[in-house]
Amino acid sequence: MEVHNQLGNGFQEVIYQRALSIEMNLQGIDHLREQQISLQYKDFEIGSRRVDFLVCGKIMVEIKAIKELEDVHLAQAINYLEAYNLQVGLLINFGNTKLQFRRLMKPENS
Secondary structure (H helix, E strand, O other), rough: HHHHHHHHOOHHHHHHOOOOOOHHHHHOEEEEEEEEEEEEEEEEEEEEEEEEEEEOEEEEEEEEOOOOOHHHHHHHHHHHHHHHOOEEEEEEOOOEEEEEEEEEEEEOOO
């Protein structure tokens, strides 16, 4: 919330990503920025993806800077949870005039 309060909306995602990393450092929150993971299909590597933040080694944080969150953004974030084998994530949108966020849980059937 502090990042959104300070910057407001209207910047590119990378600006919010940098500011959020600074804020987490100031708050003493352990995090990795743009953590990369390889994607597998039947034990074959088929590519890789980067999540915006991995917090405390167990919480995925994906950020957006768009007008409105849509189902496709939620699906992408849930796919990251599954790919990283994490249980909890957070999707944050800085692009709206009000900060939007969704807490995500890995689906039980995964």
